[in-house]
Amino acid sequence: MLAPMGTLFAELARRASTNARREVEAYRREIPEFAFLETNRRARDETLEYAVWLRRRTIELSPDNTELSADDLDYIAAIGELRAGAGMSLDARQRVLRLHTALMLRDINEATDAQRGGGVDELMRMMGWFAPQGERGISAYSQGFVTVLRRRLPYVEQIALLTRALVTEDSMAAELATAVGMELPECYAVTVIRVPDRPTGDRALESDIEALVKIHRAPVMWCPEGGERGGELIALVPLKTGATETEVPYDVPDAIPEAVLDLVRDFAGTLGRPCAVGTATAQRSELADALDRARRISRAAPLRRASAGLRPHTVADVFVELAVADLPFADDWLRTVARHLEQGPDLLVTLDAYYLHDMHRGATAAALNVHARTLDYRLRRVRELTGIDPGSTHGVRALSAIVTRRLSGAWN
Numbered sequence: 001m002l003a004p005m006g007t008l009f010a011e012l013a014r015r016a017s018t019n020a021r022r023e024v025e026a027y028r029r030e031i032p033e034f035a036f037l038e039t040n041r042r043a044r045d046e047t048l049e050y051a052v053w054l055r056r057r058t059i060e061l062s063p064d065n066t067e068l069s070a071d072d073l074d075y076i077a078a079i080g081e082l083r084a085g086a087g088m089s090l091d092a093r094q095r096v097l098r099l100h101t102a103l104m105l106r107d108i109n110e111a112t113d114a115q116r117g118g119g120v121d122e123l124m125r126m127m128g129w130f131a132p133q134g135e136r137g138i139s140a141y142s143q144g145f146v147t148v149l150r151r152r153l154p155y156v157e158q159i160a161l162l163t164r165a166l167v168t169e170d171s172m173a174a175e176l177a178t179a180v181g182m183e184l185p186e187c188y189a190v191t192v193i194r195v196p197d198r199p200t201g202d203r204a205l206e207s208d209i210e211a212l213v214k215i216h217r218a219p220v221m222w223c224p225e226g227g228e229r230g231g232e233l234i235a236l237v238p239l240k241t242g243a244t245e246t247e248v249p250y251d252v253p254d255a256i257p258e259a260v261l262d263l264v265r266d267f268a269g270t271l272g273r274p275c276a277v278g279t280a281t282a283q284r285s286e287l288a289d290a291l292d293r294a295r296r297i298s299r300a301a302p303l304r305r306a307s308a309g310l311r312p313h314t315v316a317d318v319f320v321e322l323a324v325a326d327l328p329f330a331d332d333w334l335r336t337v338a339r340h341l342e343q344g345p346d347l348l349v350t351l352d353a354y355y356l357h358d359m360h361r362g363a364t365a366a367a368l369n370v371h372a373r374t375l376d377y378r379l380r381r382v383r384e385l386t387g388i389d390p391g392s393t394h395g396v397r398a399l400s401a402i403v404t405r406r407l408s409g410a411w412n
Contacts, residue, residue, distance in 0.1 A: 008122040009059050011111040016059070019107045020051035026099055033092040043086075050079055054137075055107070062129035063122070073140040080144025084152075090161055093145060094170055097138060104130070142172040150179045156210045160221035166236055167287045182217060189237040189260045190290040191279040191312060193267060194298040195230040196409055208270050209233070216263045230273075232298065234291065235263055239281065256312050268306035276301040276408060277312040300325060302352075302407030309356065320401045325410065335411055338402045340385040348406060350378045351390060355400045359391055 024047050027034040037044045057072060068076075083093065108130075112123055149158060158180050165173040167190075177184050205222060213220050218238060224231035237260050260279055268275045278297025282290030293315065300321040301313040315322065324330045341347045350368060354375075357363040365375045379390050382399070389395045405411060 008108075008111055008115055008126065009063055011114050012055070012107065013059050015107065015111060016055040017052055019103070020048055020055055023051045023100065023103045024048050026103060027096065030099065031092055031095050033088055046082075055104075058104075058126075058130070058133075061133070062126045065125065065129050068133050068136055073136065076137050076140040077144030077147075080141040081148050082144075084145040084148035088145075090164060090168075090170060090172065093172070094168070097141075097171075101134065138171055139175070142175045145172065146175040146179050149176075154206075155180070156206050156213070159209075159213050159219055163219040163221040163234060163236060166219060166284065167234070167291050169285065169288065182219065183238075184284060185238045185240070186284055187239040187281060188284065188287060188290070189239055189257055189279050189281045190287055190294045191235045191237055191260055191264065191277065192291070192294040192298040193233040193235070193264060194276040194278075194301075194303075195232065195271065195273055196303065197230050197273050208267070211270075212263065212267055215266065216259065218259075218263060232295070233267060234294075235267075236287065237263055237279075256314065260312050264310065264312050265306060268310050272305070274303040274305050275310055276303045277310065278318075279312040279314060296322060299410070300404070300408055302404050303409055304407070318404060320397070321404050321408070324401060324405065331405070331410075334398070334402050334405060337386050337388070337398065338406060338411070341382065341402070343385055344378070344381045347378060347382055347385075348403060350375065351382065351399055352403045352407065354379070354390060355396070355403060359396075 024037065024044065027047065028037040034047075037047060053075075057068070060066075061068065083096075088096075108123070108126060149161065153161070158176065162173060162176040162180060162182065164170070165176055166184075166188075174184065209220055209222060212218075212235075216235075216237070219236040221234050222231060223234060237257065239257060239259070256279065264275075264277050268277075276298050278294040278299070278301055280290040280293040280297065297313050297315060297318055300318040304310040324334060338348075341351075346368075350364075353367045354364045357367060361372055361375060365372045368375065383389050386399070388398055390399055
């Protein structure tokens with residue numbers, strides 16, 4: 001269908017080639033993975049051809065609100081396959097979609113301005129077409145992209161891509177979930193398992209993660225850290241209920257879902273290294289914020305082995321330590337008090353057991369495998385060295401924070 005002269009659609013048709021070239025140039029300039037367009041003439045021509053086609057197809061279909069055809073969607077999916085085959089990352093793909101949408105909207109605004117305020121009805125028709133058909137186009141593009149990923153990537157890497165897509169709110173999460181056979185619930189417990197010591201052998205780690213995914217049916221990815229340090233395992237544990245910590249007055253440590261406890265126990269047990277775990281629940285649309293909270297909690301939580309009382313921590317467990325970490329003068333004061341504890345034998349270990357057992361003397365002594373009188377002596381020694389009674393309100397607030405900060409590795 002040819003757009004009548006003098007209309008918004010005619011103005012867009014007149015500008016189509018110029019606008020398409022501007023889009024290709026923007027890809028080359030703003031997205032590093034498109035730098036090859038500068039030297040690869042064939043790829044540049046193909047990218048330009050697609051940009052022109054998409055604009056002309058929009059002009060042909062939007063006046064009558066006609067949907068993209070099956071052939072149109074197949075062509076869009078083929079472009080997705082082509083770009084995935086060229087090695088484009090998910091981040092670059094997301095940037096391409098954002099940039100394309102922004103440029104298409106700019107094309108429409110500039111054409112509208114050229115009409116000097118006219119063509120309002122045409123503008124409304126085009127915008128009414130653009131949103132739903134744009135969504136269909138993105139879905140087709142994503143399906144093509146995923147087709148290549150399924151063929152080329154190991155299962156663990158596909159799961160990692162799904163995890164990353166969920167926490168970045170990438171629209172391709174749905175296609176990736178279908179590809180790996182997972183459903184996407186509305187609520188997750190975002191769990192970060194911090195591992196300061198790098199596991200030996202990436203291949204063994206991949207095997208452990210793959211087994212973890214298959215048992216727990218949860219999106220998981222390993223994020224290594226630089227240097228000699230380890231990394232963190234990020235797991236999105238599906239929850240059956242839609243309730244989140246933001247819908248209750250405070251988070252309750254004892255209310256950690258059993259699925260989270262099982263996953264942490266299995267991974268940490270296999271790993272055999274001290275870990276620290278933070279978890280935060282959220283709706284699927286808020287996973288990025290939940291990941292930030294869980295990561296902060298894991299960095300404030302104490303490092304423990306699976307066999308030595310490792311458990312997931314929530315903000316309710318470490319809210320004092322989270323606050324102290326952002327207040328250097330308060331943290332310095334705690335470190336000063338902690339240095340006094342170095343003068344006594346096993347005082348930090350004793351305080352750790354004391355608070356883990358809610359200051360119950362018998363349970364603490366049994367956990368330490370010492371006589372109750374030995375425990376009493378150590379607690380008196382703490383009071384003598386620091387001037388703080390471990391059983392007082394002040395002692396619980398200050399000394400428990402010192403124990404957690406020390407065991408988290410924050411002062412190493």
